[in-house]
Amino acid sequence: MRILFTSLASYGHLYPLLPLAVAARAAGHDVVYATAPDFHPTLEKAGLETAAAGLTLQEAFGRLFAGDTRGRHEIPEAELNEAIGKGFGRLLPTEFMTDLAPVLAERKPDLVVYEVGNPGGAFAAHRAGIPAMAHGFGRVSPGGLVEHIAKRIGELAAELGLTGDSRLFWGHPFVDICPPSVQAPEFVAGARRVPLRPVGWSEPGELPSGIEGRDRSRPLVYLTLGTTGASQAHLLTSALRGLAALDVDVLVATGPSVDVEALGEVPSNVRLEAWVPQSELLPHVDLVAHHGGSGTTLGAFAAGVPQLVLPQGADQFTNADAVVEAGAGAKLLGDELTTDAVRETASRLLSDSTVADVVRALAAEVAGMPSPEEVVAQLPQYV
Template sequence: MRLLFTALGGYGHCFPLIPLAVAARDAGHEVGFATTDEFLPAVEKAGITGIPAGITPQEAFMAEVKGLDGDPRRLPPEELYKILGRVFGAVLPRAFAGDIEPVLAGRRPDLVVYEAMNAGAAYAAKRAGIPCFSHTFGRVAEYDAGEEIRERIRATSAEFGVEGELETGFGDPVLDICPESVQSREFLAAAKRIPVRPVGWSVPGDLPAGIEGRDRDRPLAYLTLGTQYGNTDVLAEAITGLAALDLDVLVATGPVIGVELLGEVPPNVRLEAWVPQSELLPHVDLVVHHGGSGTTLGAFGAGLPQLVLPQGADQLANARAAVEAGVAAQLTGDGFTAEAVTEQARALLADTAVRDAARALAEEVAAMPAPAEVAAALPGRV
């Protein structure tokens, strides 16, 4: 069976699909993965054939705000939402569809698997008469700009002759890596859902020295704001709050913030530009993070309590879901202070109810069908 996986450029868009792509390859399927040039090296490090297609959301956004005066992030919400609607609802889908159409004509895959925001791949596949499945990258969440994006998607879908809603895969099967207990009720009621266990994937690399075989009697907190939402002030405040506790802190500053920007840190804090997160999580006791889908799902699978500091996009919805599941606390707005971080982190580490809920959620994740099982069954589902 010939499979083509597709994703918009971005860690959160590409990486959740890689475990299933690898499993499909290992099952004997012919597999390619189309995404932007920036992320092809990561795909190829997983042993998958990479195919360039589309532009990144960042490139599309910067093209849309070119010529505007001042910082576009300071635009009134209604203007910013219109821009995001054009980016995700029109610019990105058209760019990807245009690039992927000749690929589909040349490779003639039996199935196209597209990540849940990559409508352009669905448009091109449907126009070519090729079956396609959507693939979530986390909980299906409502964004602040959601209605603008939804309206633009509907208009662009009509241009391609496609009906239905992007959130539910335009009526096609949806490979869903979010545990059912924390998934959107509306999505569960409407989608043709195929559950797939979320399996973390990181670019191969070594864990920081001293992580493996460390003394587990002393807690280790892992702090990250992910790859797109780096904020020096937020990291510094969180570091101050965590360092006040009798534990060690490992901080992944990410590609947006240089380690040197955080200056001197307390002796129980270690700064790293990058860590292989999927390999790290089994070694930590608390995850303090932005609420990105990859980190949220990774903590679910590892059975870890979470302190969520949402910065934007779907992160508020992810934080709410984790709190409602009993495995997390969140801090936002004026409630986010170093003192609040200290208090909440201490409580999360000591709360047996949180620990029990995190363990139960990890068991739910472990019971979901593994990527290898789903990959082996794909031919019978097309």
């Protein structure tokens, strides 16, 4: 079978599709992955053939704000929301749809698997008369910015003659990597879900020294605010100093957007790493303090680790809500994110037996979901 995968050009949108794409290739299917060229090296490291399509998020919003010298926080919220809706709901889908048309004509795939943030894949498949399957990256969360985006997507879909509810992805089969117990109940009730175990993906690499085989009697806390602009030095500083005040070791993944020098001198029990293979690290930690990105949230569920969520934007707030509602952790918002609050909340989570029971149950739920290989075996029925 010939399968084309496509996602937005962002790690948080691309990584969730890689386990299924790699499993499909390993099963002997002809697989090509289409996204912006900036992310082709990542795909090639995974052994996947690539095709160029779409824009990066930076390119898209560079177009929308071309010539605008204001910083993000200087833009009124209503104007920013409108731009986000236009970017994700009109500009990016149109660019992907246009670029995918010749790829589909040449490759003639039997199935298009599109990441839900990239409806341009669904639109291109619809125009070409090719069956399509949506692939999620986490909890499907209504409200907030999602409404601005969904409105634009619905308008574009109607123009193209694609009928059905855009919030249920026009009735397409939906590969759902979110454990059912924390997925939005209304989505579980209405979507054509194809459950898939969330398998963490990270660039190949070695764990920092001393992680494997360490003494588990001393807790290890992992702190990350992701790979995007959410990773701000002042936020990391408050969080790491709160964590460092505990009798624990703290491993901080600073990411590419943090000026490490701005963190100043860190306590002796804090270790800074520019990058870690997160999927391999999570089973070794006792608490994850993070921004609420879907990959980290689901990875912590799978590893059975309590979470302290410090959301900054996008779907991070609803992910934080899901963690709290499940009893798997806590969240700190806005002005609540102080050094003292981080220390007190992390201390409670590390010792709370009820939370420990919840995260163990979530890990068992994730382990019981179908593997990528099992889902690949189902794909022919959707053609």
